[in-house]
Amino acid sequence: MTSATPPRPARPTALVTGATAGLGAGFARSLARRGHDLVIVARDAERLDSTAAALRAEHGVGVEVLAADLSVRADLDRVAQRVGSVEAPVDVLVNNAGFGLKQRFFDGDPADHERMFDVLCRAVMVLSRAAAGAMVPRGRGRVLNVGSVAGLVPGGGHYSAAKAYVIVLTETLAGELRGTGVTATVVEPGYVRTEFHARSGMRSGGSSSLSNRIWLDIDEVVDAALDDTFAGRVVSVPTRRWKAVSTLLDVAPRRLVSTVWNAMPSGARRRHPTQR
Ligand SMILES: NC(=O)C1=CN([C@@H]2O[C@H](COP(=O)(O)OP(=O)(O)OC[C@H]3O[C@@H](n4cnc5c(N)ncnc54)[C@H](OP(=O)(O)O)[C@@H]3O)[C@@H](O)[C@H]2O)C=CC1
Numbered sequence: 405m406t407s408a409t410p411p412r413p414a415r416p417t418a419l420v421t422g423a424t425a426g427l428g429a430g431f432a433r434s435l436a437r438r439g440h441d442l443v444i445v446a447r448d449a450e451r452l453d454s455t456a457a458a459l460r461a462e463h464g465v466g467v468e469v470l471a472a473d474l475s476v477r478a479d480l481d482r483v484a485q486r487v488g489s490v491e492a493p494v495d496v497l498v499n500n501a502g503f504g505l506k507q508r509f510f511d512g513d514p515a516d517h518e519r520m521f522d523v524l525c526r527a528v529m530v531l532s533r534a535a536a537g538a539m540v541p542r543g544r545g546r547v548l549n550v551g552s553v554a555g556l557v558p559g560g561g562h563y564s565a566a567k568a569y570v571i572v573l574t575e576t577l578a579g580e581l582r583g584t585g586v587t588a589t590v591v592e593p594g595y596v597r598t599e600f601h602a603r604s605g606m607r608s609g610g611s612s613s614l615s616n617r618i619w620l621d622i623d624e625v626v627d628a629a630l631d632d633t634f635a636g637r638v639v640s641v642p643t644r645r646w647k648a649v650s651t652l653l654d655v656a657p658r659r660l661v662s663t664v665w666n667a668m669p670s671g672a673r674r675r676h677p678t679q680r
């Protein structure tokens with residue numbers, strides 16, 4: 405009797421947008437460690453290829469590369485088709501890609517604000533719907549959307565409004581998915597040391613003890629978010645200190661919140677250059 409080696413059970417597949425830097429690269433690494441094959445999405449094709457090679461070498465998982473600018477509808481449609489695939493199902497969707505704008509909502513190039521809406525809001529909406537539509541018939545799946553504590557604050561510019569949209573949309577989706585075997589989670593990080601602030605022309609925290617208490621590391625955010633996602637929790641606020649901040653933001657007077665937020669490191673950087 406031959407002892408044929410049983411076929412390896414197929415690994416679940418996770419699709420991560422913005423997977424070449426910062427939190428997205430952290431999500432890709434952690435999901436690979438947790439036994440997922442990956443589909444990684446970003447604009448920079450070369451960086452996608454090098455990220456994929458490193459993930460394959462370090463974790464021995466399958467990695468598909470999908471170069472796409474989520475502000476371009478045709479590109480977003482390609483990603484939505486991949487998320488909605490029946491033949492090659494995506495089991496976990498991480499809507500992570502995003503950026504900031506260092507200008508007031510009514511300042512700057514309208515195209516920048518439209519791009520922010522397209523990437524931070526429209527892409528999250530389109531991909532969340534594609535994922536839910538494909539996952540519900542299978543009775544299983546996870547959607548993780550990256551919001552921000554800034555989404556709890558009236559005063560972080562267009563960015564805060566975009567993140568507020570992601571928070572409420574995800575909570576809505578989570579309610580609609582109850583009982584289907586599919587879950588939706590929104591993670592609301594505080595400040596995290598990534599490329600985000602440099603890309604947006606903002607200063608990130610220094611190395612003072614206060615900065616070290618305010619600023620988070622990528623892995624502590626990613627691990628908390630994925631633990632909450634796989635536990636089916638709807639809202640994930642990594643670290644106790646930022647949980648305390650988000651609780652305060654929920655109950656404090658809105659005008660006070662806006663003033664305090666803009667006095668904090670990142671909010672101040674969002675003030676118009678002419679503002680002192
Ligand atoms: N850093 C922080 O303090 C916090 C960040 N967040 C959120 O976390 C998420 C990740 O940000 P973070 O890791 O900090 O940022 P990074 O700048 O480090 O990484 C951004 C990633 O998104 C990709 N990306 C940017 N624009 C597009 C686009 N148009 N289409 C496709 N991919 C794109 C980038 O790749 P490429 O340029 O190749 O496209 C890159 O992989 C964002 O949604 C951000 O709002 C939330 C709270 C705190």
Ligand SMILES: CC(=O)[C@H](N)C(=O)O
Binds near residue numbers: 504560670671
């Ligand atoms: C990038 C973020 O979301 C952070 N909370 C900030 O406002 O800088």
